[in-house]
Amino acid sequence: MASLQSLMMRILYAAILLIAVLVLNFSMMHMAPGDVADTISQSMGGADQELLDQIRADYGLDQPFLVQMGRYIGNVLQFDLGYSFFYNKPVTELILQRLPATLLLVFVAQILALFIGVILGVISARKPNGIASHFVTILALFGYSAPVFWTGILLLIGFSLKIQLFPVAGMRDVTIEGGFWVHFIDVARHMVLPVITLGSIFLALYSRLSRATMMEVLGSDYVRTAKAKGLTERQVVYKHALKNSLSPVITLAGLQFSAVISGAVLVEAVFSWPGLGTLAFQSIIARDTPTILGILFFSALVVIVGNLLTDLALRLVDPRVRSKG
Amino acid sequence: MTAPLLKVENLRIELTTRDGVAPVIDDLSFELGAGESISFVGESGCGKSMTALGIMGLLPEKVGRVASGSINFAGEELSTATEKRMREIRGNDISMIFQEPMTSLNPVYTVGEQIAEVLRAHQNLSKAAAWASAIELLDAVRIPNAQRRVSDYPFQMSGGQRQRVMIAIALACKPKILIADEPTTALDVTIQAQIFDLLNDMKRQTGAAIIMITHDMGAVAEMAERMIVMYAGRNAEQGPVEQIIERPRHPYSKGLIACVPHIMATLTEERRELTEVAGIVPSLREFGKNRCLFASRCNMVTQKCLDKRPPEVAFEGQQMSACWHAEAV
Numbered sequence: 001m002a003s004l005q006s007l008m009m010r011i012l013y014a015a016i017l018l019i020a021v022l023v024l025n026f027s028m029m030h031m032a033p034g035d036v037a038d039t040i041s042q043s044m045g046g047a048d049q050e051l052l053d054q055i056r057a058d059y060g061l062d063q064p065f066l067v068q069m070g071r072y073i074g075n076v077l078q079f080d081l082g083y084s085f086f087y088n089k090p091v092t093e094l095i096l097q098r099l100p101a102t103l104l105l106v107f108v109a110q111i112l113a114l115f116i117g118v119i120l121g122v123i124s125a126r127k128p129n130g131i132a133s134h135f136v137t138i139l140a141l142f143g144y145s146a147p148v149f150w151t152g153i154l155l156l157i158g159f160s161l162k163i164q165l166f167p168v169a170g171m172r173d174v175t176i177e178g179g180f181w182v183h184f185i186d187v188a189r190h191m192v193l194p195v196i197t198l199g200s201i202f203l204a205l206y207s208r209l210s211r212a213t214m215m216e217v218l219g220s221d222y223v224r225t226a227k228a229k230g231l232t233e234r235q236v237v238y239k240h241a242l243k244n245s246l247s248p249v250i251t252l253a254g255l256q257f258s259a260v261i262s263g264a265v266l267v268e269a270v271f272s273w274p275g276l277g278t279l280a281f282q283s284i285i286a287r288d289t290p291t292i293l294g295i296l297f298f299s300a301l302v303v304i305v306g307n308l309l310t311d312l313a314l315r316l317v318d319p320r321v322r323s324k325g
Numbered sequence: 326m327t328a329p330l331l332k333v334e335n336l337r338i339e340l341t342t343r344d345g346v347a348p349v350i351d352d353l354s355f356e357l358g359a360g361e362s363i364s365f366v367g368e369s370g371c372g373k374s375m376t377a378l379g380i381m382g383l384l385p386e387k388v389g390r391v392a393s394g395s396i397n398f399a400g401e402e403l404s405t406a407t408e409k410r411m412r413e414i415r416g417n418d419i420s421m422i423f424q425e426p427m428t429s430l431n432p433v434y435t436v437g438e439q440i441a442e443v444l445r446a447h448q449n450l451s452k453a454a455a456w457a458s459a460i461e462l463l464d465a466v467r468i469p470n471a472q473r474r475v476s477d478y479p480f481q482m483s484g485g486q487r488q489r490v491m492i493a494i495a496l497a498c499k500p501k502i503l504i505a506d507e508p509t510t511a512l513d514v515t516i517q518a519q520i521f522d523l524l525n526d527m528k529r530q531t532g533a534a535i536i537m538i539t540h541d542m543g544a545v546a547e548m549a550e551r552m553i554v555m556y557a558g559r560n561a562e563q564g565p566v567e568q569i570i571e572r573p574r575h576p577y578s579k580g581l582i583a584c585v586p587h588i589m590a591t592l593t594e595e596r597r598e599l600t601e602v603a604g605i606v607p608s609l610r611e612f613g614k615n616r617c618l619f620a621s622r623c624n625m626v627t628q629k630c631l632d633k634r635p636p637e638v639a640f641e642g643q644q645m646s647a648c649w650h651a652e653a654v
Contacts, residue, residue, distance in 0.1 A: 221428040227383055228423075229443045229494065230415035243433045318433055319478045 010311060014304045021300040022076060025293055026069050034287050035061055040085050076297065082290035086283065091294035095276065099298065101171055102275030104187075106264050106302075109195045113202035114253055120203075121210025121249075122242060125218060136207045143204020148263055152197040152270035159193060166192050169272035194271045198263050202256060209252055213245040220244075246317050254310025258303045328400070329356040330501060330534055331380070336394035336404075338372075338379050338558075340609070341387075347609040348392070349375045351558045359501065362528065362535040364549035364566065366542065366581060370606045372558040373538045377504045379404075380536075381421055382411040399501070417447040420495040424507040426488035430479040436463070436490045437475035440497055447498045462493040465530075466523060485516035489523065496527055503528075504536045509544065521547050542585040546570065551643075554578045557607055557618035560637065564644030574638075574646035574654050576623045577602065617649065625650045 037055040041047035047055070056062045060071065075082065081091035124133035160168045167173065171190050176182060217223060218241050226240040268277030276295055283291035315322045338350035349372045357363050365373040378384050380396055382403060391404040398419065403411070423429045430439060440462055441455035450458065456475070463471035466489040479487055488508060495503055505524065509517035521544065528535055537548050545552050545566055552569055554562040554577060562575040573579040580602035604622035611618060617630040627649070635649045648654065 221423060221425050222431040224383065225423065225429045225491070225494075226431065228381060228415055228421045230412045230417055230446055231442070232412060235446075240431050240434075244431070319435075320432060320480050323478075323481075 010308060014308060017304060018297075018300060019073065022073050022297060023069065025296045025300075026072055029289055029293055030065060030068070035289060037061060039287055039289070072293075081294040081297065084283070084288050084291045086286045086288040086291065091290045094279065094291060095294050095298050098274060098276045098279045101273060102261075102264055102268070102277060103302070105191065105194055105198065105267070105273060105275060106260050108191065109198040109264075110202065110253065110257070110260050112195065113199040114206055114249070116199075117203045117206025118210045118242075118246070118249060120207040121212075121245075122214050122237065124207070124211045125214035126237065128215065133211070136211055140204040140208045143200050143202075146200070148197060148201065148266045149270050151200055152193070152267055155193045155197060156270070166190070171274050194267050194273055197270070198260065198267045201263065202253075202260065205256065206249055206253065210245060210249045213248045214241060217241045217245045243317060247314060247321075250310060250313050250317065254307050254313075257306035257310075258299075261299050261302060330359045330361075330399055331357040332395075332397040333376075333380070334395045334397070336376070336379065336396060337392045338375055338384065338389060339392040340375075340385075340389045342609055344610050348613040349389070349558045349609070350379065351613055352394070353555075353558075353560050354394075355553055355560070355563060357502065357534050357536065360528075360532045360534055361551070362537060362549045364537045364539060364545040364552040365555055366539060366545055366552055366578075367555035367561075368540055368602075368606050370557075371555045373555055374506055375558075376555075377421060377506050377536065377538055380502075380504065381415055381419060382406070382408075383415075413447070416443050416495075416500075417498045418500055419502045419504065420498070420500040421504040421506065422488070422491045422495045422508050424510050426484050426491055426511060429491055430487055432479055435476050435478055436482070440475075440490065440494050443494050443497050458497070459493075462497055463490070465527070466490070466493045466496075484512050485519065488512060488516075488520055492520075492523060492527065496531055496533065499531050500533055502536060503533045504538070506538045507540070508537075510539075510541075517544075524548065542570070542582055554581065558612050559618065560645075560647055561619065562644070562646045562648075564640070565642060568642050568644055574640055574644060574651045575619075575648045576625055576650075576654055577619050578646075579654060580622075617647075619648075625653065 035056075037052050037059070040055055041052055053062070060068060063071075072082070079092060081095065083089075084091050084094055087094055120132065120136050120139070124130065124136045127133060156168060159165045167190050172183065172186050173190075176186050218237070220241075222244075223236060223241055226236045231240075264275065265277035265280055267273065268275045269281050272278065276298065279291065280295045282288075283295070311321075333356070334354050336350055336353045337348055339346050340349045353372075353376065355363070365376060367373055375384070375389070378389070379391055380398075380403065384390060394404070396403040398414070403414070406414075430436065434442075437456060437459045440459035441450075441452070444450045444455040444458055445452070448455075460471050460475050463475055468474050468486055468489055474482075479490070482490065492508075503524075508524070509520050512520065524535065524537075525548070527533070535548070537544070539545060539548075549566050551564065552566045553560060554569070554575060556577050562569060562573065562578045564574075569578055570582055573582055580600065583600040584602065602622060607618055607621065615634050616632060617623070617626075617635050620626045620630040623630065629649050635647045635651075637645050637647045638651045639645050640651070646654075
């Protein structure tokens with residue numbers, strides 16, 4: 001199967017890309033001042049030069065750059081991201097603990113933004129001068145121009161303090177007891193504001209783009225053909241036009257994946273969401289190099305996987321992509 | 326004589342443009358009998374396609390509308406029919422194929438789905454039955470290996486094949502009228518001939534009347550029994566094809582015929598110098614004025630042509646010409 005082969009190639013490229021990311025990350029971190037020895041000595045309350053050298057020798061920090069990098073990459077390929085001296089935990093464990101919260105936030109925000117954005121786009125494309133269309137324009141203006149943390153804080157003031165609808169921070173209420181659904185609803189309640197905050201930028205982006213592509217597609221020859229067949233308005237718009245207008249939106253969503261993750265760092269900081277973003281923020285302040293490297297690696301992994309998923313989605317939508325491979 | 330299948334009377338279609346309202350079709354009347362083929366001829370911008378879209382009820386929304394006159398199909402008035410009723414007619418009783426086969430098919434669905442869809446919309450066929458019919462139709466429009474090609478996507482087919490698929494879609498429900506809007510303009514010459522053959526065969530098999538829109542006099546001679554020469558949204562000349570080619574009664578038809586080398590050569594056995602119709606079609610702003618719109622390009626123009634719109638003058642053999650000097654052409 002040609003398409004299976006091309007998919008395997010994609011995965012291979014992704015792996016190569018990931019190693020390149022590792023090299024780059026490690027080099028940059030190495031160039032920055034300060035290292036693990038500093039962190040350890042700090043946590044011990046200071047150390048003299050001799051002890052620092054001793055620590056560096058113990059952790060192989062006195063080795064040449066390339067040897068250190070080779071060792072690091074070798075370890076990462078065995079899923080060992082090193083040890084965080086700040087948290088006193090292996091980095092892999094630390095990240096895996098935080099990753100689900102971030103993935104939950106990112107995917108829910110991304111998917112909702114895509115879904116609602118496309119629907120708004122379609123509705124406003126059908127009536128370019130209607131209320132929905134003006135709403136999309138205003139929404140887009142707002143989404144583009146309002147900084148994430150500002151939207152977040154505004155929502156917090158509005159819907160957590162003034163009207164106490166949603167919790168202020170965190171991901172779950174530790175005092176709540178009950179079965180799966182009780183916890184599910186609890187997490188969902190905590191998620192509402194962060195998801196709206198993170199999703200708003202992307203919602204603006206996707207609704208604008210899908211409005212534009214939908215308007216273009218609605219004027220195309222094959223939509224005229226569909227009308228000439230005597231199909232209903234609904235069939236023409238949702239069967240013939242929509243599927244064609246999805247490709248650019250999916251492509252953009254794939255490209256935006258990295259932006260969603262960097263946006264998540266800010267949103268997590270505002271809402272104290274216990275995810276990778278908060279972890280990244282704290283470990284940068286603490287100069288916890290192994291953790292920072294680990295987070296960078298994982299965000300690269302998420303972006304690459306996101307791009308692969310984008311490719312797969314495009315294949316589903318457009319047969320021409322399928323055949324070109 | 327039985328009532329015609331399609332009777333268009335004093336049709337006026339208006340387009341709202343930035344400069345105001347322009348009558349892109351101005352006082353057009355014609356009749357089409359069952360199984361007959363008629364051809365609309367004229368340069369781009371003469372309102373040929375607008376006539377077709379008007380009949381289909383597919384004028385651009387909020388921009389174009391039938392302002393007056395009537396489109397009567399088998400006793401039913403189409404210009405005032407509901408959208409629901411028009412949907413039942415489109416693709417079923419009256420169907421249409423377009424100029425651009427490369428872009429007229431939806432790129433993300435297989436040709437089989439696109440053929441089956443029209444059958445399912447109008448004939449309540451099951452999925453399986455519609456698919457089986459799609460294969461038969463592909464075979465009927467002479468796409469080799471229909472059984473396999475039915476699952477192809479449009480991008481896997483050539484322009485000629487795509488136009489065959491369009492014809493299959495248009496004829497799937499055995500319509501009474503097939504409107505072909507410049508069906509071969511985008512195709513190369515050998516394919517053009519094949520498509521004409523196919524259309525003629527399908528017409529014989531299904532008994533559909535054909536309205537063929539073209540600017541190619543050669544295509545007219547091959548495809549149609551009667552022709553309507555249109556200029557700037559108006560009927561310039563109407564009549565049997567051979568009669569008009571032999572003895573045009575309007576300077577515009579004469580000019581169009583003189584543009585084509587082989588028609589003159591075969592019909593009159595003499596080869597004249599090729600001429601062109603100098604100038605261009607007037608802009609929409611000129612449409613609807615009370616004078617002959619062809620006057621600016623006509624070599625027979627007199628003051629009368631500039632003062633008043635010429636009436637339609639009838640000649641023998643159902644030929645009709647809207648020219649002040651029709652007798653002298």
